[in-house]
Amino acid sequence: MYKKLSLLCALTLVLFASCSMTKGGTKRTVVVTIEPLRYFVEAIAGNRFNVKTMVPNGGNPETYEPTAQQMVDLSHSDLYIKVGGIGFETTWMKRIKANAPHTLFIDSSDGIIPIESSYGVPDPHTWMSCLNATVIAQNIYKALLQIDKQDSLYYKANLETLLAKIEDTNSQIRENLSKSKVSSFLIYHPVLTYYASEYNLHQIYIEDEGREPSAAQIKEIITSAKAKQVRVLFMQKEFSNRNSETIANAVGAQVVDFNPLDYNWHKEMIKVSQSLK
Template identity: 50%
Template sequence: MKRVIYLLLGLAMLAACTDGTPEKPTITVTIEPLRYFAEQIGGDRFDVVTMVPNGASPETYEPTAQQMAALAKSELYIKAGNLGFERTWMKRLGANAQHLIVVDSSEGIEPLQVSKGSAADPHTWTSPANALRIAHNICKAMSRIDSKDSAYFRANLDSLTWKIIDLDAKISAKTDECTNRSFIIYHPALTYFARDYRLEQMAIEANGHEPSAASLAKLIDSARKKGTRIMFVQKEFANRNTGVVAKETNVKTIEINPLSYDWEAELLKIADALCTK
């Protein structure tokens, strides 16, 4: 009899620990900025996980076996659009989780070439104007898999929209005061940012490849003539050529992280670096 009582008490305690609350659906995104947008819109309705971890390159990262297995729990995959990771892995990810709904967060954004004849820049999220479209696409995708909460998602989208508009106003105010409107960057991640704020991005890398000696010399000469003062570097793309350019142009080197979850702060940091006198 005592044994039965203990068993019943144990079951009651287990029930108290697992209060019947169902697990939240999981959404997977490629990079941390997309997790920011997804969590802003999805609120407490989803768990959002990122495939490419902070500090890894979205051009070369390979998912772990654990990530591939965990993907089976996701209902939705939100991709940036055309990152190297996505070009290499999306078909395999889809084959591994055939139920998965895949959404391109950059749908409707006009792709920009880094330079004439080059590939389009996949870093669409570095533009507040593009972020409005990305947020809209994510909201639409969430409503597709959870229609009962669509009004909740739209309300969160409205709040995020005002945040993005405010960010754009702050960056515009800063960049309007820039006396020098050019910057050097190794990996050209700021094409859309430069377009939005009438800046000139001077990329060292070309189509994912090391520059030739001639193109490097041309960039250095151009930076000197323009009086370029800033060079942005990303630790995922550390390269000896950045040191050569910094030495030859006497620019200030600033580390940035366009893959940061703290998307707003990172874009403000970039604007501050460019326009601080």
């Protein structure tokens, strides 16, 4: 009789714990700044954590303001993984840290040599490079070990799978670019600086550090693009404007919609190289 009661109690406790886990009550949280970082974290963390993004797809990481609910979620997080120096972070990081005093903060770009803009400002778009992506992945793996050593082998296996995916992405990009006769491209916001550096491409940007080009600069951009036989202008929806259309029409370049903030990091990386074929 007592054994049956004990067994019943034990089963009840297990069922209660199981229900709590399915409701997400015991699952820990990792917060990231942008969707590509969520891609990397989920690839390594698997089902061990809930991963939440501060700047949603479609949001501008230079001007986005977090919601009240996001700040509440952040206060309960175990780990925050930031890009390193993107506009949202430079504006909000002090307040974010004050709101989450028990959260571990990690810079995913740690160890990456920054490329500076023409104004001497480090380019923050570090994730747009396969070489950098391997560093970012390893930084995320080390961060997860700091808050959960118990699952280290699980994270290690996932890391190796992700690194293989990054290498496959790199191989596809190089294969596509080997078929291209043009090594230069136009882009409104210079988000492909690291990409261009890695694959020996020339990025001709229209806007830099939020500064719109003057009439003289637009003329110079058009002259340079024509000389380099540019055929593609990469455009982010949030930056679409008349200057871009004017330049694309003058050069005869095809406008390609491009989203460096998309969750599917590998698809956007490959899309760039496919557009240059």
